[in-house]
Amino acid sequence: MSSIGETLRTARHEKKVTLEDVSRATKVKVDVLEKLESDNFKPLGAPMYVRSFLKLYADHLGLDSKAIGDAYLESQGGLRRQGLRLETQATLMAERQNELHLPLGAVVAIVGSVSFLLLVWWGVHTWQTRRAAPPKTVTLPHANFDPIYQPKTKPVAETLDK
Secondary structure (H helix, E strand, C coil), X not given: CCCHHHHHHHHHHHHCCCHHHHHHHHCCCHHHHHHHHCCCCHHXXXXXXXXXXXXXXXXXXXXXXXXXXXXXXXXXXXXXXXXXXXXXXXXXHHHHHHCCCCCHHHHHHHHHHHHHHHHXXXXXXXXXXXXXXXXXXXXXXXXXXXXXXXXXXXXXXXXXXX
């Protein structure tokens, strides 16, 4: 069984048309058509775009566009929902290989160690700055005014400090 790209290329050669002719008729760029013929689907974007490009190209060449679109999805492992996007299984697996997988225990150990070191540093820094600085004496200002409010139950002499 030939690949999708080989099928498209063979049909184009049988019709004796160039990629530029197909590009003018379908409004699909030549480099996109070249990638479709070489089965290089990853740089073309989301699977729905690739499937649409394949349908346009296959319709123009007189091929069964539904069969080619289904063959593309089957070759990529089918569609999977990734959040709000639809991705092929092959794309999802390629993205997962690029992710950094750490065991939960290692992440907890790293975060705990960094937190402990920061706490120790903060404690030593605070202790040294408090030890190095002399205690501050606070002097309160003396109020030179007569109180306006005087309670009726106590005489005036008891309310003022002398």
